[in-house]
Amino acid sequence: MSPGTNQSAHRPHIVIVGGGFGGITAARQLRRQNVDITLIDRHTYNTFQPLLYQVATASLNPGDITWFLRALRTYQSNVQFLKGTVVSMDHDAKTVQLDNGAHVEYDQLVIAVGATTNFFGVPGAAEHAHPLYRRSQALAVRDQMFAHLEDAAINGMERELRIIVVGGGATGVETAGAFAEMRNIDMPTTYPELDPAHTHITLVEMLPHVLAPFHPNLREYARKSLIKRSVDLRLNTAVKEVRDDGVVVENEDGQEFLQAGLVVWASGITAGEMWRARMPDGSLAYSFLQSLIAIKPFYVTRWLGGCLILTGMFVMAGNMWISARNARREGVKPVPVPIPEPDPNQHPAPLPPTSSQGTPEPA
Numbered sequence: 001m002s003p004g005t006n007q008s009a010h011r012p013h014i015v016i017v018g019g020g021f022g023g024i025t026a027a028r029q030l031r032r033q034n035v036d037i038t039l040i041d042r043h044t045y046n047t048f049q050p051l052l053y054q055v056a057t058a059s060l061n062p063g064d065i066t067w068f069l070r071a072l073r074t075y076q077s078n079v080q081f082l083k084g085t086v087v088s089m090d091h092d093a094k095t096v097q098l099d100n101g102a103h104v105e106y107d108q109l110v111i112a113v114g115a116t117t118n119f120f121g122v123p124g125a126a127e128h129a130h131p132l133y134r135r136s137q138a139l140a141v142r143d144q145m146f147a148h149l150e151d152a153a154i155n156g157m158e159r160e161l162r163i164i165v166v167g168g169g170a171t172g173v174e175t176a177g178a179f180a181e182m183r184n185i186d187m188p189t190t191y192p193e194l195d196p197a198h199t200h201i202t203l204v205e206m207l208p209h210v211l212a213p214f215h216p217n218l219r220e221y222a223r224k225s226l227i228k229r230s231v232d233l234r235l236n237t238a239v240k241e242v243r244d245d246g247v248v249v250e251n252e253d254g255q256e257f258l259q260a261g262l263v264v265w266a267s268g269i270t271a272g273e274m275w276r277a278r279m280p281d282g283s284l285a286y287s288f289l290q291s292l293i294a295i296k297p298f299y300v301t302r303w304l305g306g307c308l309i310l311t312g313m314f315v316m317a318g319n320m321w322i323s324a325r326n327a328r329r330e331g332v333k334p335v336p337v338p339i340p341e342p343d344p345n346q347h348p349a350p351l352p353p354t355s356s357q358g359t360p361e362p363a
Contacts, residue, residue, distance in 0.1 A: 011036050015096060015106035017086050019046050019069045022112035027072060027079050037079040038104060040096070044069055044083055045135075052132045053171060056141035056264070057178040058186075066135060086113075115269035124242040125166075129265035132171060141264055145179075148261040153193050161199045162260040164247050166239050167267030168205030169212070173222050175264055176203040180229035202232040202258060204239055204249055239267075 012035045016023045019041030027037055045066040054060040070081045084098030095105050117131035130141045148161055165176040179201045187196045203210070203226060209219045210226070210233075226233055234249060241248040246259040 012107040013038065013105065014108045014110065015040065015104055016110040016112060017041075017096065018110075018112035018114060019043070019081075020049075020112060020114045022114070023110065024069075024072070026110050026112060027076070031076045031078070033078075035078060038082055038106075039069065039072065039079055040082045040084055040086065040098070040104070041069060042083070042085040043135075044081075047135050049133065052135070052138040053175040053178055055135065055138040056132060056145075056175065057182050058142055058146075059178060059182075062135050062139060117265060118268035118270035119265065120268060122239055122242060124244075125239070125265060128242045128244050129166065129263040131265050132175065133269075141262065144262050149187075149191055149194065153191055157194060157198050159259070162202060162246075162258065163200070163262045163264070164202045164204060164258060164260045165264045165266055166204050166242075166247070167265065168203060168207065168210035168235070169266060172203060172205070172264075172266035173210050173226065175266055176201055176231050177226060177229060180226070180231050184229060200232055201230075202234060202260070204234045204237050204247070206236065206238040208236050210235070 014030060014035050014037045016026050016037060016039045019039055023039060023041070024046060027039055030037055046069055048065040048067070051060060051065045055062055055065060072079050072081065082098070082102070082104065084100050084102060086096050087099050088097045089095075089109075090097075091109075093105075094107065094109070095103050096109070097103050115133070117126075117133060119125035119129070130144070131137050132141065145163065152161060163179050165172050165179070183196050183199050183201065187194060187199065209216075210222050211219045214222075223233065234251070237249050237251045239247055240250050240255060242263055242265075245261075246257055247263055248255055248257050250256075
């Protein structure tokens with residue numbers, strides 16, 4: 001239902017919180033169903049997160065990896081978009097409240113809010129390290145990188161410039177590799193006054209290898225590729241503290257301070273602060289899944305045979321396809337959740353007018 005139009009009292013109202021991969025897929029799966037859908041997101045666009053590192057390293061522009069969420073309506077008339085951030089949820093009254101004051105009623109609720117950065121309690125990490133989960137964060141990394149390069153080009157490179165990437169997973173490996181290629185290939189042309197040999201890319205990983213979930217052959221290939229690109233690879237090394245001018249690391253030889261102008265944090269995810277309150281210890285572990293479903297009906301990502309089907313762990317964990325695969329590996333079976341028949345005598349509360357949605361944020 002679009003603001004200003006009447007929603008059918010004879011069709012269930014599905015509210016989807018989150019316009020990422022999970023939320024958009026849920027909406028599309030419901031395209032031919034006899035339901036009304038409201039998609040809520042704090043941004044007016046969807047971000048293709050796997051390519052954020054290319055925005056951060058100036059290989060792509062922000063518009064190359066974003067998509068206007070209201071464009072869903074060009075081929076799906078039963079969906080509307082509402083910009084806002086969920087600040088509270090009342091499952092007994094079946095309402096969600098947004099930061100713009102709107103209250104949205106639902107018959108069924110899909111939580112697809114994705115994940116946020118997990119700093120694992122490392123001192124200074126949240127204050128001084130840059131995560132890569134939003135477009136604005138990727139642009140912050142790009143801006144700080146170019147600020148350091150421009151300062152060095154104008155005032156001279158009085159000290160070595162180091163970029164540290166924390167975490168040897170897929171994001172960390174891709175980001176470190178992209179920084180290295182920018183230094184090796186682009187800098188000699190774009191910054192001829194700077195010596196690339198004085199710009200260092202360091203990847204820190206506490207495990208003995210990168211790409212831990214992957215096959216050993218792929219891990220070794222990634223390791224060799226990083227070394228070939230002159231990435232300073234620090235394996236078996238833990239980050240103990242992040243400061244405004246660098247990182248304290250520790251390995252079997254003891255602690256060392258690595259001075260750095262930019263620290264990118266690519267080491268783990270967790271649920272957002274609001275959602276952690278609804279999960280034991282804030283964990284995303286699969287063992288909590290079925291008990292959580294029993295406590296409150298957090299519905300998830302696929303529609304089959306007139307039911308919402310649980311295809312993985314909480315959609316909050318991020319990419320739905322990965323979560324579905326991992327859930328099968330952990331032996332978690334899909335849980336069908338039938339949609340109840342709507343009460344024809346109960347009319348949902350109208351959604352707020354367009355003017356109450358506020359001005360889209362530039363981030």
